[in-house]
Amino acid sequence: MSAVDRPVDTKKVARRTLHFNSLDDIVAEAERLAAGSPKMLGNWSLGQTLVHLARAMDMAVETPPFRAPWIVRLIGPLLKKRLLTRPMSSGFKLPKDAAAHLIPTTTSAADGLAVLRRSIDRFKAGPRLPRHDILGRMTDDDWLRLQLRHAELHLSFAAPDGK
Numbered sequence: 001m002s003a004v005d006r007p008v009d010t011k012k013v014a015r016r017t018l019h020f021n022s023l024d025d026i027v028a029e030a031e032r033l034a035a036g037s038p039k040m041l042g043n044w045s046l047g048q049t050l051v052h053l054a055r056a057m058d059m060a061v062e063t064p065p066f067r068a069p070w071i072v073r074l075i076g077p078l079l080k081k082r083l084l085t086r087p088m089s090s091g092f093k094l095p096k097d098a099a100a101h102l103i104p105t106t107t108s109a110a111d112g113l114a115v116l117r118r119s120i121d122r123f124k125a126g127p128r129l130p131r132h133d134i135l136g137r138m139t140d141d142d143w144l145r146l147q148l149r150h151a152e153l154h155l156s157f158a159a160p161d162g163k
Contacts, residue, residue: 010090020148045106047106047107047112048107049112049157051115059129088150
């Protein structure tokens with residue numbers, strides 16, 4: 001395997017710091033990135049990143065087609081406050097069944113943006129599920145903060161206009 005074929009170790013990537021206060025902030029940043037030529041610092045294209053965010057957001061309004069391992073569901077509620085209030089860490093490897101659903105194949109930034117917009121509209125319309133498979137009981141505010149922190153993480157790997 002050549003160096004080009006190896007995935008980026010996202011734990012070691014120097015990336016942007018982002019902070020979103022609303023879903024509209026996410027859309028504005030996604031539109032700004034899709035209108036330019038961002039340099040992607042991780043392993044996914046911008047289109048893949050936007051579709052991933054959309055699929056994760058859909059899990060707030062519909063039961064996901066997979067379950068987390070029982071040990072993760074056991075400790076998840078203990079991590080909830082941290083995940084909702086602090087920047088998320090990179091380099092988390094999804095279990096195989098979750099990855100099959102949450103990691104999209106290559107798609108264009110424009111298509112990814114359209115999917116993200118639909119998911120955000122759906123999220124806003126609600127209702128949201130009362131529980132997260134890993135984090136346990138969730139309020140509407142918890143769901144929103146989870147989406148904001150998740151988008152901050154993934155969009156931080158996009159350097160606007162290749163900078």
